[in-house]
Every structure is written in C-alpha cells, then in structure tokens.
Amino acid sequence: MLLEHLPILQIVVPLMAAPLCILLRRRERSWAFALVLSWVVFAMSVVMLQRVLTEGTIIYSLGGWPAPWGIEYRVDAVNAFVVFLVSLIGAIVLLYAPRSIFAELPDLRANLFFTAYLLCLTGMLGMAMTGDVFNLFVFLEISSLSSYTLIAMGTDRRALMASYQYLVMGTVGATFYVIGVGLLYMMTGTLNMVDLAVRLQPVLMTNTVLAAFAFLAVGIGMKLALFPLHLWLPNAYAHAPSMVTAFLAATATKVSVYVFVRFFYGIFGAGYTFDQLGLDRFLVPLGLAGIFVASLVAVFQSNVKRMLAYSSIAQVGYMMVGVGLVSVTGLTATLVHLFNHAVMKSALFLAIGCVVLRLGSCELEDLRGIGKRMPVTMAAFVAGGLSLIGVPLTVGFISKWYLVLAALERGWWPVAVLILFGSLIAVAYVWRVVEIAYFHEPTGKTAQATEAPLSMLIPVWILTGATFTFGINSTFTVDIARRGAEILMAGLAP
Amino acid sequence: MTPQIAIVLSLLLPVVACPIIALVGTRPNVRDTVSFIAGLLTFGTVLTLLPYVQSGVYPELSLFDVLPGVSLAFKVEPLGMLFGLVASGLWIVTGLYGVGYMRGHHEVDQTRFFFFFAFAITAALGVAFAGNLLTLFIFYEVLTLSTYPLVTHARTPEALRGGRIYLGILLSTSVAFLLLAVLWTYFAAGTLDFTPGGILAGKVDTPALYVLLGLFAFGTGKAALMPFHRWLPAAMVAPTPVSALLHAVAVVKAGVFTVLKVLIYIFGIDLLHDTGASVWLMYVAGGTVLIASLVAMTKDNLKARLAYSTVSQLAYIVLGAALATPLAVIGGGMHIVMHAFGKITLFFCAGAINVALHKTEISDMRGIGRQMPLTMFAFIIGALSVIGVPPMGGSWSKWYLALGAVDSGQLVFVGVLMVSSLLNIAYLMPIPIRAFFSKPAPSRQDHHDGAHDGLTEAPLLMVGALLLTALGCLVLFFCAGPVYRLLEPIAR
Numbered sequence: 001m002l003l004e005h006l007p008i009l010q011i012v013v014p015l016m017a018a019p020l021c022i023l024l025r026r027r028e029r030s031w032a033f034a035l036v037l038s039w040v041v042f043a044m045s046v047v048m049l050q051r052v053l054t055e056g057t058i059i060y061s062l063g064g065w066p067a068p069w070g071i072e073y074r075v076d077a078v079n080a081f082v083v084f085l086v087s088l089i090g091a092i093v094l095l096y097a098p099r100s101i102f103a104e105l106p107d108l109r110a111n112l113f114f115t116a117y118l119l120c121l122t123g124m125l126g127m128a129m130t131g132d133v134f135n136l137f138v139f140l141e142i143s144s145l146s147s148y149t150l151i152a153m154g155t156d157r158r159a160l161m162a163s164y165q166y167l168v169m170g171t172v173g174a175t176f177y178v179i180g181v182g183l184l185y186m187m188t189g190t191l192n193m194v195d196l197a198v199r200l201q202p203v204l205m206t207n208t209v210l211a212a213f214a215f216l217a218v219g220i221g222m223k224l225a226l227f228p229l230h231l232w233l234p235n236a237y238a239h240a241p242s243m244v245t246a247f248l249a250a251t252a253t254k255v256s257v258y259v260f261v262r263f264f265y266g267i268f269g270a271g272y273t274f275d276q277l278g279l280d281r282f283l284v285p286l287g288l289a290g291i292f293v294a295s296l297v298a299v300f301q302s303n304v305k306r307m308l309a310y311s312s313i314a315q316v317g318y319m320m321v322g323v324g325l326v327s328v329t330g331l332t333a334t335l336v337h338l339f340n341h342a343v344m345k346s347a348l349f350l351a352i353g354c355v356v357l358r359l360g361s362c363e364l365e366d367l368r369g370i371g372k373r374m375p376v377t378m379a380a381f382v383a384g385g386l387s388l389i390g391v392p393l394t395v396g397f398i399s400k401w402y403l404v405l406a407a408l409e410r411g412w413w414p415v416a417v418l419i420l421f422g423s424l425i426a427v428a429y430v431w432r433v434v435e436i437a438y439f440h441e442p443t444g445k446t447a448q449a450t451e452a453p454l455s456m457l458i459p460v461w462i463l464t465g466a467t468f469t470f471g472i473n474s475t476f477t478v479d480i481a482r483r484g485a486e487i488l489m490a491g492l493a494p
Numbered sequence: 495m496t497p498q499i500a501i502v503l504s505l506l507l508p509v510v511a512c513p514i515i516a517l518v519g520t521r522p523n524v525r526d527t528v529s530f531i532a533g534l535l536t537f538g539t540v541l542t543l544l545p546y547v548q549s550g551v552y553p554e555l556s557l558f559d560v561l562p563g564v565s566l567a568f569k570v571e572p573l574g575m576l577f578g579l580v581a582s583g584l585w586i587v588t589g590l591y592g593v594g595y596m597r598g599h600h601e602v603d604q605t606r607f608f609f610f611f612a613f614a615i616t617a618a619l620g621v622a623f624a625g626n627l628l629t630l631f632i633f634y635e636v637l638t639l640s641t642y643p644l645v646t647h648a649r650t651p652e653a654l655r656g657g658r659i660y661l662g663i664l665l666s667t668s669v670a671f672l673l674l675a676v677l678w679t680y681f682a683a684g685t686l687d688f689t690p691g692g693i694l695a696g697k698v699d700t701p702a703l704y705v706l707l708g709l710f711a712f713g714t715g716k717a718a719l720m721p722f723h724r725w726l727p728a729a730m731v732a733p734t735p736v737s738a739l740l741h742a743v744a745v746v747k748a749g750v751f752t753v754l755k756v757l758i759y760i761f762g763i764d765l766l767h768d769t770g771a772s773v774w775l776m777y778v779a780g781g782t783v784l785i786a787s788l789v790a791m792t793k794d795n796l797k798a799r800l801a802y803s804t805v806s807q808l809a810y811i812v813l814g815a816a817l818a819t820p821l822a823v824i825g826g827g828m829h830i831v832m833h834a835f836g837k838i839t840l841f842f843c844a845g846a847i848n849v850a851l852h853k854t855e856i857s858d859m860r861g862i863g864r865q866m867p868l869t870m871f872a873f874i875i876g877a878l879s880v881i882g883v884p885p886m887g888g889s890w891s892k893w894y895l896a897l898g899a900v901d902s903g904q905l906v907f908v909g910v911l912m913v914s915s916l917l918n919i920a921y922l923m924p925i926p927i928r929a930f931f932s933k934p935a936p937s938r939q940d941h942h943d944g945a946h947d948g949l950t951e952a953p954l955l956m957v958g959a960l961l962l963t964a965l966g967c968l969v970l971f972f973c974a975g976p977v978y979r980l981l982e983p984i985a986r
Binding site: 386389390391392393398400401404405408409416417420421423424427431435438439472473474475478479482 | 558559560561562566628631632635636639646649653654658661662665666669670673674677678680681
C-alpha cells in the first residue's frame, strides 16, 4: 500500500518536513530532524531504484487523475538513478553538517538553514521525478530559491554578492525555461512529457517549436552551467558554506543535466534534436571548450574551493560532450559521470571543508604543509583529485573510458584525443595542492592545525570509498547508466 | 596452494605489509624485518608459479568486472613469470640494501619510504601477471603514482622538480597515448585479452597499425623511448635503492615488458613481420640506443650516467620487440633479466660510494678502488655484464638480439648493437679503471672519511647485496639455458 505511493512520498516527506523544521529552535534538534528525514528519503530512493530496476518504469498519477489531465510522476532507470544520487549525497552531507556548519556560522539560525536545505532537497528530487514540464518548473523554482538562501548564508559578505549573481542568472534561466514551456503548450495544449512528445511530432518544424527549443536549450544550459553560461557558478561555490557547496556541486548541475537530456532526447527526440537541428554540433564544441577553458582557469586559482568550482564546469563539459555524441555509449558516459562526478566532487569539497574548519581558510598559500597535520583529510583530497584526473581504479577513469569509447564509435578522433588531453590539465591543478600540502613544512596557522573531527572524516571517507568502489567494479553504476541511456535514446514518444 | 591463490597472494602480500610497516614505523628493526619477510614470502609465492609455467600451463584468474565485459584478470605466461621473478627476487636484495642505505645515509621518513616501496612491488607484479590490457594499464598507472612519493622522497626543491618531470611525462604519455591505444584496441578488436598470435590481425588496416603501434610505443613512457626519456634521469633525485630497484628494474622493465607484451600478444609478431609496421620503431629504438649512450658519456654524475645507460639498454628490448622475429623477441625477454642484474649492481655500487665516501661525481672517484675494493670489483662485473662480455649474463641477450636482427634481415641493427657495446665500454669502464689505477685526488679538505687511504667500505648489508647481484650476473651466464627454455613458447 505504502509502497505504491513511494514516488509521491519521496517528495512529500521532505516537503512537509521543511516547515516543521522551523519549529525546532534548538539547532541540534533541527539538525537531528533534518538528518533523520534525509536518511528516510534516501532509504525510499533505494527502494524505488530497486523496484525500477526489477519492474521497469513506475507511473504514478497524482490524486488519481490520469495523465494528461493530472500530473504524472514517471520513474524510469534514468530518474530513479538521479533521485538515488541526490538523496544519497543529501543524506551523507548532513552527517558532516553539525561540526562544520556550526563552526563556520556561529550565529546561524539553524532551523531556518535546515528548512532551506530540506526545501532544496525537495526541489531537486521533484525536478527529477516529475513527468510534467510545468510541475518541473515549480520544483526548479523551489530548489533555486532555497539554494540562493543557502549560498547567501556563507561566511563573509561576498556570499551575498555570489548569491545575488546566481539569483539573476538563475532567474533568467528559469524564465527562459518557462517561456519555452509556454510556447510548447501553445502548440500542443499539453504539459505532460509523454503527451508532449507525441503531440509535438506534427508541428516540430514550426517556428514556434523552434523558438521553444532555443529557449529551453539556453535556459537549461544556464542552470547546468554549460560553458559559456557558467558565470554564476564559481562565486556561488566558493563563498557558500562548505557543506552547501558540497551538496550543490554534487546535485544542482546534475539534476539540470538530467532535465536537459529528458527534454532533448525524451520529449523532442534524438532524431529531431540532433539529426535535424544538429544540436550536437554545438554541444560537443561547447563541452570541449568548457573542459579546456575551465580547467586552465582552475590551474590559476589561488582559492581551492574556487579551483574545484572551475573544475566542476569542466566536468559538466565532459557530460555535455557525452550528450552530444548521440549514442548509447555516449549517454552511458554522461549518466555514469553524473554519479561519478557527484561522488568525487562532494568528497573533495567536504575534505576541503575540513581544512576550512581547522584553518579558517582555503587559500592555497595557507595550506603549506597541511598534509603533515591533517593526513587523513588530505589523503582523501588526493584520492578525489586522482579521480578528477581519471586515474584507473577511481570512478573518473570509468567515465573517461566510456566517453572516449563513444567518441571512437562515432568516428570523431579529434574529440577522443581532446578529451584525454583535457583530462591532463587536471593533473596540473590537483598537483598544485599536493605540492603545497606535502612539500612544505607547516608554518603559521597550519603548524597548530590538528586532524578534523571523526564526524566529518567519516562522510568524507564514505564518499572517497565510493570513488574507489565504483571505480574498481563499475558494473552497478554502468549497468544502470546503460539502461537509462537506452531509454533516453528511444525517446518518450511511443 | 593452487596457482590462483598464489597469484592473489603474491599481489596481496606486499600491500598487506604496507599498513603493518606503517604501524610499526616507530621501531625500525621490526619494520625492516616485516619488509624483509614480506619480500621473502612474496618471492616464494611467485616461485611456486614457476613449475606450472615451465610445464606449459599458464595459471589464469579472473576476479571481477572493472567495466562490464572487461575484467580484472591475470594470466601468468612466460614473459610475465620472468618479470615477476626478477622484480620480487630483487626486491628482497634491495630491501636489505635499502636498510643499510637509509640508515647509513641518515634518511628521514624511512617508514613512508618502505611503505610505498612495498606498494610499488605489488604494482609491478600486477603488471607482470596482467591477463588483459586494462589490468596492465591499471597497474601501470598505480606503479607511476606509488613511485612518485619515492622519487620525491627528499622533498627538496630539486626533488619537487624531478617529481614534476617524472609524473608529468609518465602520466601524460600514458593518458594521452597509451589509454587511447587501449581504447582503440578495444573498439577495433572487441577484446583486450592477451592472446598468443595477437588480436589485431584483420581488425585494423595497415596504415592505422603504424599509428596504433606509435601510440603504444610512445604511450609506454616507462620504456623511455626517446624523446620521452627525460623522466628517467629526472627520477635520479630519488634515494639510490629506489633508483636501483625501480629505475633499473621494476618501473623501467614494466615499460619494456608492456611493449614486448603488446607487440607479442596484441599485435602478434607475424602481423608485424608481414606488414612491416614496426620497422620505423626499430630505427627509433636503434637511435635511442646510440644517442643515449653518447649522452651517457657526457655525464659526470654517476647516477645520471647510469640513467642514460638504462635508457639505451631499454631500447635494446624495444628493438628486440620491433624486430619481431622469434630470436629477437626471446633476446629482448632475456635482456629484461640480464640487464636487471647488471644495472642494479651498478646502482648499488653508486649508492655504496655515496654512503661511504659521499662522492657522486665520477671525476671525484679516482683511486677509490683502494678504499672500496669489493664495491669496485662488483662494479666491474656489473659493467661487463651490461657491456655484454662473457662470462656475464648480458652477453647472451645481446647474442640473441643480434641473431634476431640477422634473421629479420636488418643487418644495420647488428652494427648498432656492436657500436653500442663499444660505447658501453667507453662510458662504463673508465670508472673502475680510474678507481683502481689512478692516484687518489689530493683531498680538498680533511673530510672525515675521504682523506685516508684505509678500507672504507659501505655498511655490510649494502656490500653483501651488491656482491650478491654481481654474483647473479655471473651465474646467469651459465644458467641462461633455463631462461631461454622458459621464454621459448612466447615466440611460437
């Protein structure tokens, strides 16, 4: 009985919990409440993923109203995987929260913070789950508004500016999205994704649909930080509280990438998007440009969080190259990299959060000799860095493998070569940290630094462990990604 | 013990030793004993595999899928058996030597040193026993990364620079070329398993074979083929035991081993022979042999000279692979062993001279034969083996390489081998000659150990180790038969 309503519970539970969280004034209580909730959400996502993998697509009609009149939640291997990923990171990051967030923000109103956090989680889960394009917009706004709040809580006033910047860009993106949806509604009279996919077929070549296509591509591209629409991201990640950065870096852009593929493979269909309109001719060059430009910019950052933020833009580039290769292998690479990058990047941001806790800074200059003082933290950082480079036995290698393979399958040799060369730039920025951390004697603040508390190290190492586990044996993630890729290639229209 | 268990054990033993080494790090004697016992056990385990391989049964083990369809798999075939024996056997000797060196040289952070040393051995054995290209690539990269802390052990600005070149060249070549080649192979052949006779015949057309071979040959940066050899001299900032075992044996041999293995089991020597795809590689290897020897002559720093000598000797093995005739391939395989013993002896001597007399430059080594007769005697044996003079093991591998060159009709490479031997004499022999026959340089200052003429040998463990490997060079001359017979099946 309850199991039947799992798709809606996945959303409603955190949504209802958010306002309740305000009532818990004591910060430990509000944290404990959010923690329990997030693990419940995670447990539900595991069950749902399990069910989707064994039984196939789950369709749930809200309030019993069948689609296309009512809102429909449609969970297949693609979004069950994304929901699983978001709630996994959401749950692990909260384990880390108390020591980090209370130390970074001593006079934080924790109940409001965790309310915003639960809303953000709800928004992202909803975006992934829903089968209705307007409902998706609602969740997009929920997650966006709450993430502006979360970012604005950062330690210094630059966070406000970063949040404002994100708000402006994010709103432009969301507006473009809703304009695109409006145009589609104008032509088809429906908002249901499957229904849209069917009804769009006869009118695909009209100017209105073309305009909708363009608005959606730019709007979603902005949310997922597709180069050159990424300008909001570095500041937002650099100035947000550490745990918020880890959470958003692992989830926000990933959900948007999901929305992107859902629209352009699912609703518009690969034939229209790529064969007729040739979106791949834009995506692959933009993805590659993102890889190179953002990686090179990352090399010259003096702040480690900012450096990792630029690296995130480059990693989005890899995902979009996979999208642009238009094959099952390419989409497998994208989907598996969604997961892989989320795991490694959140591990890295959490590790650097440990350093921030002890040093109050993550400027590269201040990290001299930190490898000696915080060996466990920095070992995790190095492991995550190796995964960014794509060293074998880490998840980064798996992503790279499928991406290059997809480029070879398509016969795009230069792309294959560029992907590999691009990954080498990661060596440069990761090794700058390694050299500072290990080749200097601790001085100044680092001399007194001690290892981070266990409650922070455990989440860091859970994620680092996952980086290796799914890198050594990738059957689990790659199988799901491949199933998802096949579903996406087939499109939503029957 | 089944051979499958032996494979797993030999890979696990060194890694299991790592945390133990770290835990007992505060008690040096216990730590070094653990390291030594791990070495003995590993070698013993590897040795149990030998009878199977000799009888033509190649133990196989497939653990799990790294990627769906490509598993982490091991297969012990003759070449890997040989490399595994050399790496794990010389680890024991180097372990002993390393204890003497690290203490005699008062090195810091010895625990970290022995930790990563053990780790590197697992990686080397993983390369040796790899059953497919992916497994080989994985351990190849692990070997690069686990030796980085060893190369930069001193943590000085020089070590940092050396480390950058080391990691920079090895990682970029492997990611940009080798990984691409592996993926291309997988895309073209649909499998990555090492298969006798190769897997590429009929899958890749001839012009593309040239490119693919180039990606493999230059992508295997550890084989130090010019122009990607700079990392090897740069790695000489490492403590001498590292240079000895890793940069004369494990790491560099992992490189040439990869080249041999790819050419034999991925391309297949028949395919190479029929298409002539590897002819250009012969010239690159031949060029590397000669140029590196010439560069070696200009180096006054003993370790730098040995490093360039290694570059040149590695190219012999690549040359053997590129000649792609049965005898040349066997000669290349034998050279892995022969050069390992010769060069490790020379490096051990260099380290011993450094510890006992604090000398690193060849021009300062006049007359040291009186102070370190045993060391310099071993140096002569090692040098003769590297040059390829009977009765040293090195003569055999060169003999087979030359025969292989004749076989394939590439007579010019017989000439290259001969000229190279002469060059070897020119850069190696002056060192012991000066040590024994020149008068000691008038000491510039009253250095606490450089001034007097008395016997100043290095610590016993070091001298013992270098005498042992020198003896190995001699023994290998008389025991080349079993090595040849072990390798024979690879050329079929």
